[in-house]
Amino acid sequence: MSESSSDKISEIISEISRIYGADEWWEADSAEEVMIGAILTQQTRWENVRTAILRLKMHDLCSFSKIRSADPTFIEKLIRPTGYYRQKTRRLKLLAEFVLERHGGMENLVKMETKHLRRELLSVNGVGEETADSILAYGFMRDCIVIDTYTKRIFACAGIISDGDELRRAFEEALPGNPSAKRRIHGHLVEYAKGFCNKSRCEECVIRNLCE
Structure with a gap:
């Protein structure tokens, strides 16, 4: 350059x-909300994501512990405005598994060095570079x-x-x-x-x- x-x-x-x-x-109530939003915003407008996030919050589903146990068809219904809602529901479920089962909760992700955390995020199906960097920057407040x-x-x-x-x-x-x-x-x-x-x-x- x-x-x-x-x-x-x-x-x-x-x-x-x-x-x-x-x-x-991007102002959110938690890092989990940012991670959820980063999946929902794929291939859609932010206005649609905002609607879906509000719907999830109304049903107390804006956390990975709740998403992991929720009926997929119910999640699909709530996030339908964002498009590709079946695919995004699967990705949210995978992200919940990544956070809770592979890493034992958000508190362990917070402790990770940024490059390591980025590599781990990119290992999740449906998390590309843009999604991973959005999570790092807005969810974990990393220098990204x-x-x-x-x-x-x-x-x-x-x-x-x-x-x-x-x-x-x-x-x-x-x-x-x-x-x-x-x-x-x-x-x-x-x-x-x-x-x-x-x-x-x-x-x-x-x-x-x-x-x-």
Whole structure:
């Protein structure tokens, strides 16, 4: 990555921060809720995830101990708004097994070193890199940047960089040792992409204008 590209990434981060301020993006009641949400958010909009989480909470099912023992068809009914509800129910059950049976509870996961925890999360069927990094960043508050479709889209459109590993390194350079800022910026990039990454609003994009 060239020095000019690195400078542009820092400039984009500054502009995004100016637009959205210092608000946290993903606020949850527990790390378990984040892990559940990270599965539910796969291939759907966040509004649908919020609906499903509220439904789970209404039935006291927003924990792995409850999910493990719950009737799968009932979980499917509650999370149906997120789509792929049968697949996601299986993944939630596997994640519950991972937490409770393989590792003896959340308290043991909290003690793990970040790289080890990431490897363990990636061993669960249905947990890819984006899901694992979301869990690490927002659930366990680790120093981790989430590189997702929205992030790649913005920087590819800006003509800077699109490779996930290069983007990760770029963010590490721009925000070294600042996990809170990484979480915040990722959330703001998601919101920005949702609002501006379409043909009707492309001309309004401040990021596009910064990089011309």
